[in-house]
Amino acid sequence: MAGRTSKDGTYVPEGIADEFTQGEPAQGASAQRAPSSGDKEQRPNRPAAPTLGLVGTLRWMWRQLTSMRVALMLLMLLAVAAVPGSVLPQRNQDAAAVIEYLADHPTAGEWLDRAGFFDVYTSVWFSAIYILLFVSLIGCILPRSMAHYRALRGRPPRVPSRFNRFPAKAFATTDASPEEVADAIATRLRGKISWLPTFRVDRGEEPARGARGASGRSEPASTGPERPPGQPSATVSAERGYLRETGNLVFHLALVGLLVSVATGQLLHYRGQAIVTEGRGFANAVVDYDTFEKGAWFRPESLVPFSMTLDRFVSEFASDTVAFAQARDFTAHVTVTEPSGEQRPEIVKVNHPLVVDGAKIYLQGNGFAPDITVRDAEGEVAFSGRVTFIPQDTMYTSRGVVKVPDVAPGLDQIGLVGYFLPTAEVEPDGSARSAFPQPVDPLLVLEVYTGDLGLDEGAPQNVYELDTASLTPAVEESGERVKVLARPGETVDLPDGLGTLTLGEELPRYVALDLRHDPSLGFVLAFSLLALGGLTVSLFTPRRRVWARAYVAQDGATVVEVAGLARGDDAGLQAEVDRALAAVPGAVERPEEADVSAEASAAARRQAREPRVETGSEED
Amino acid sequence: MELANLSVLLVWGAATALAVALVAFAVDLSRLSGAKVDARDATRSRDKVAVGAGGPVDASADAPADAPAAAAGPVNRRLAGVGMSVTWLAAALLLIAIVLRGIAAGRTPWANMYEFALVGTFVAVAVFAGVNTRRDVRFLGAFVTGISVLFLVLAQQQFFVAATGVQPALQKYWLVIHVGVAICATGIFTVAFVTSVLQLLRDGRDNGSVMLGSRHWGWLDHTLTPSALESLSFRLNSVAFVLWTFTLIGGAIWAEDAWGRYWGWDPKEVWTFIPWVVYAAYLHARTTRGWSGTRAAWFVVAGYACVLFNFTGVNLIFNGKHSYSGL
Numbered sequence: 008m009a010g011r012t013s014k015d016g017t018y019v020p021e022g023i024a025d026e027f028t029q030g031e032p033a034q035g036a037s038a039q040r041a042p043s044s045g046d047k048e049q050r051p052n053r054p055a056a057p058t059l060g061l062v063g064t065l066r067w068m069w070r071q072l073t074s075m076r077v078a079l080m081l082l083m084l085l086a087v088a089a090v091p092g093s094v095l096p097q098r099n100q101d102a103a104a105v106i107e108y109l110a111d112h113p114t115a116g117e118w119l120d121r122a123g124f125f126d127v128y129t130s131v132w133f134s135a136i137y138i139l140l141f142v143s144l145i146g147c148i149l150p151r152s153m154a155h156y157r158a159l160r161g162r163p164p165r166v167p168s169r170f171n172r173f174p175a176k177a178f179a180t181t182d183a184s185p186e187e188v189a190d191a192i193a194t195r196l197r198g199k200i201s202w203l204p205t206f207r208v209d210r211g212e213e214p215a216r217g218a219r220g221a222s223g224r225s226e227p228a229s230t231g232p233e234r235p236p237g238q239p240s241a242t243v244s245a246e247r248g249y250l251r252e253t254g255n256l257v258f259h260l261a262l263v264g265l266l267v268s269v270a271t272g273q274l275l276h277y278r279g280q281a282i283v284t285e286g287r288g289f290a291n292a293v294v295d296y297d298t299f300e301k302g303a304w305f306r307p308e309s310l311v312p313f314s315m316t317l318d319r320f321v322s323e324f325a326s327d328t329v330a331f332a333q334a335r336d337f338t339a340h341v342t343v344t345e346p347s348g349e350q351r352p353e354i355v356k357v358n359h360p361l362v363v364d365g366a367k368i369y370l371q372g373n374g375f376a377p378d379i380t381v382r383d384a385e386g387e388v389a390f391s392g393r394v395t396f397i398p399q400d401t402m403y404t405s406r407g408v409v410k411v412p413d414v415a416p417g418l419d420q421i422g423l424v425g426y427f428l429p430t431a432e433v434e435p436d437g438s439a440r441s442a443f444p445q446p447v448d449p450l451l452v453l454e455v456y457t458g459d460l461g462l463d464e465g466a467p468q469n470v471y472e473l474d475t476a477s478l479t480p481a482v483e484e485s486g487e488r489v490k491v492l493a494r495p496g497e498t499v500d501l502p503d504g505l506g507t508l509t510l511g512e513e514l515p516r517y518v519a520l521d522l523r524h525d526p527s528l529g530f531v532l533a534f535s536l537l538a539l540g541g542l543t544v545s546l547f548t549p550r551r552r553v554w555a556r557a558y559v560a561q562d563g564a565t566v567v568e569v570a571g572l573a574r575g576d577d578a579g580l581q582a583e584v585d586r587a588l589a590a591v592p593g594a595v596e597r598p599e600e601a602d603v604s605a606e607a608s609a610a611a612r613r614q615a616r617e618p619r620v621e622t623g624s625e626e627d
Numbered sequence: 628m629e630l631a632n633l634s635v636l637l638v639w640g641a642a643t644a645l646a647v648a649l650v651a652f653a654v655d656l657s658r659l660s661g662a663k664v665d666a667r668d669a670t671r672s673r674d675k676v677a678v679g680a681g682g683p684v685d686a687s688a689d690a691p692a693d694a695p696a697a698a699a700g701p702v703n704r705r706l707a708g709v710g711m712s713v714t715w716l717a718a719a720l721l722l723i724a725i726v727l728r729g730i731a732a733g734r735t736p737w738a739n740m741y742e743f744a745l746v747g748t749f750v751a752v753a754v755f756a757g758v759n760t761r762r763d764v765r766f767l768g769a770f771v772t773g774i775s776v777l778f779l780v781l782a783q784q785q786f787f788v789a790a791t792g793v794q795p796a797l798q799k800y801w802l803v804i805h806v807g808v809a810i811c812a813t814g815i816f817t818v819a820f821v822t823s824v825l826q827l828l829r830d831g832r833d834n835g836s837v838m839l840g841s842r843h844w845g846w847l848d849h850t851l852t853p854s855a856l857e858s859l860s861f862r863l864n865s866v867a868f869v870l871w872t873f874t875l876i877g878g879a880i881w882a883e884d885a886w887g888r889y890w891g892w893d894p895k896e897v898w899t900f901i902p903w904v905v906y907a908a909y910l911h912a913r914t915t916r917g918w919s920g921t922r923a924a925w926f927v928v929a930g931y932a933c934v935l936f937n938f939t940g941v942n943l944i945f946n947g948k949h950s951y952s953g954l
């Protein structure tokens with residue numbers, strides 16, 4: 008039980024500045040609320056210091072947590088806490104950068120690491136902030152929803168006894184009877200669409216003042232001197248903009264929904280990466296992925312056992328001088344085989360994932376995987392296969408490693424490491440790089456090592472790295488490393504009589520595919536859009552109350568008074584009041600009201616008019 | 628390349644026009660500073676204004692809220708009018724420059740930092756000029772045009788890249804929607820920021836700040852009351868906040884397709900999230916007792932600083948997936 012309940016039964020979170028729910032404007036309603044002003048008058052409502060024992064303390068804490076002030080603090084804290092994650096490298100994004108940072112800053116790095124600064128968004132402190140924020144949110148929103156549900160079925164509040172304190176008002180006289188006047192205003196406020204009224208309207212009657220006095224209800228002497236005793240008045244009370252609060256609640260609730268769906272997705276999702284070369288395929292099974300990552304609630308059965316073949320990969324690059332070699336298009340042509348055996352051709356592009364059985368397949372990378380065959384000194388095939396060369400720059404200067412452990416008994420194992428260059432450019436000093444991403448003039452440049460590759464020890468090794476610590480490089484007589492160069496279709500000798508190397512005629516392409524399944528996606532999207540919708544409705548729906556009173560004055564004419572109150576600043580409030588008054592048949596608007604002193608009235612009018620000119624967006 | 632060069636020329640033209648408008652608006656403000664406020668208004672008492680305010684403030688702070696210039700009677704505001712006309716001209720030049728840039732590159736003209744700066748500036752100028760057709764906000768002119776000139780010159784000098792196509796990750800209608808909406812939001816935030824800064828200044832003057840009480844700040848009395856400025860800023864901020872929310876959601880949808888995850892705490896994502904949270908805090912502050920008014924305005928300042936950092940710092944300093952500045 009946090010917050011308080013306002014006059015009309017609406018739940019109000021602790022610490023909200025809101026004269027609307029209070030039903031009456033505070034003094035100088037539309038004047039700026041100076042910081043801390045108004046704090047005092049609300050003091051009695053604020054929870055007292057915790058002298059109430061355990062339960063009291065807990066209640067006090069809960070009230071604090073669900074107060075507007077704490078929500079505000081937590082929001083700012085959340086913003087601040089999000090900053091370091093963008094400044095420091097984060098493990099889940101770039102683990103290598105974290106290792107580098109730790110090496111460069113040994114002391115500071117260690118402390119930062121302990122405090123979770125390299126995993127900010129999963130750190131205890133970051134989680135604590137947003138969890139507290141959401142607890143506060145739920146604690147605030149549930150009672151508000153209940154109160155709003157009641158308010159939705161309630162009636163507009165009674166006509167206040169005096170209008171002159173309201174920020175927007177208008178007065179007129181007419182020959183029509185008070186009942187006609189009130190009916191006309193009520194009709195205007197309800198609007199043209201009968202099943203979707205603009206205002207919720209109550210038409211009422213007020214007994215004559217004398218009679219009311221007699222009925223024992225104490226009425227402050229406030230109804231203005233000119234309202235003669237003995238005359239009943241016809242009244243209208245109207246309220247619009249329930250949707251504003253609805254939108255606000257929908258927005259906050261949608262945020263909760265969003266958090267829950269994101270968390271559920273984290274628990275259920277899986278993600279696998281596979282490298283596939285042209286003409287080959289893979290099956291959707293945990294073992295077929297090079298890397299596989301899953302949520303705590305993932306079960307392998309949720310993998311639908313389809314399979315996929317990469318038929319062809321096509322890339323396009325700009326060749327004009329301005330954007331030379333910039334990527335223009337990547338397309339993977341694939342064939343998908345459903346578990347039923349049904350086959351169909353599909354394409355995967357950057358930005359256009361392929362959806363198969365609820366899983367999304369992304370094209371994350373591509374490169375060359377040339378066919379390489381190595382024969383040992385005895386002419387036996389020691390290695391034959393496609394080797395993935397990973398692009399190191401935008402020109403696809405690509406690095407790769409060939410490990411040849413299966414040489415004939417008695418021979419040294421061979422390791423080859425080097426570059427594949429789609430369009431080779433060899434400098435006079437012997438260094439080489441690629442000058443264009445497409446295979447215009449392909450060349451393979453490898454250094455050769457011999458010794459023990461260390462593969463037999465069983466320790467897992469990175470296939471893309473050659474650990475040269477215990478290997479001997481082949482060198483020229485000059486002491487320089489030997490570089491083996493091969494073009495497609497060529498067979499070249501390895502140094503020191505180690506054997507030969509053949510580069511295949513074809514240059515197969517490979518694609519790095521990322522397959523992801525997250526059953527929560529639909530919910531995440533739905534809740535986001537719900538939040539957006541609720542927010543929009545809440546921010547742009549005017550919440551207004553309009554009251555009118557009509558009675559016969561001493562001179563026999565009917566006097567009409569209309570007053571309006573809005574939630575927050577509302578540029579269109581006075582216009583709404585004027586519109587209501589304009590519905591009165593035969594109305595003659597009176598610029599000043601006689602019962603208020605001229606000066607106060609001028610000030611009030613000025614104030615009342617003030618918001619009106621602000622944008623005029625609501626005027627018609 | 629002809630069109631691209633013409634576009635660059637037009638941007639310089641727009642920057643020049645904005646600089647001229649800036650001078651006109653600034654001279655206008657300085658004239659207002661010297662002007663005496665209508666005596667009738669000065670005698671009207673308004674509660675809580677006279678709190679310890681010194682000479683010039685007393686006389687002027689009581690000016691009616693909605694009459695920035697009218698009450699001042701004899702002040703000639705022709706220069707402000709000139710400023711407005713030149714501002715419109717600058718907006719038109721900039722618009723043409725942007726369109727030509729798009730034609731030259733053969734795509735939507737907001738795919739790198741240079742283009743963001745052009746379009747964002749255009750939106751800010753257009754929003755200012757548009758709001759001014761509904762009510763007199765010429766007092767914002769000097770500041771909006773000042774910031775705009777700064778952005779345009781920075782863009783031309785620092786962010787310029789040749790007009791060309793975009794990489795595959797950017798080839799999607801989301802480029803048009805997500806980035807376009809983000810830039811619109813930034814433009815509107817800019818005008819709202821200026822309004823909130825004026826609110827803070829005016830509030831300081833009305834509350835007897837020694838520095839702001841001096842004669843040089845007299846033009847502040849010809850703006851709007853702090854509460855009117857606050858509600859103008861709020862209206863702009865709420866539009867921009869909705870657009871920013873959409874930017875977040877649209878970005879997530881796009882990232883889901885382009886990068887295989889809808890949210891990855893990439894620096895750009897973080898720095899879109901941070902201002903969103905700051906502006907959400909601002910919306911809360913407005914309705915939190917003791918935090919509305921002046922304090923809430925500081926949230927706008929903080930939020931805008933984050934928006935700017937997102938636009939500049941993140942592109943230039945951090946190395947994330949959003950490294951599309953082209954620099």
Ligand code: HEM
Nearest residue numbers: 020073074075078140143144147255258542545907910914
């Ligand atoms: C995840 C955290 C939160 C976010 C992002 C958030 C965001 C927002 C935004 C953007 C608004 C303005 C739009 C609108 O009126 O619908 C708003 C309004 C509001 N929020 Fe929150 N909010 C959060 C948490 C809370 C909490 C914890 C409380 C309760 C203490 C709360 C209470 C309110 C109230 C009462 C309003 C209406 C203010 C008014 O009367 O205009 N919110 N919130």
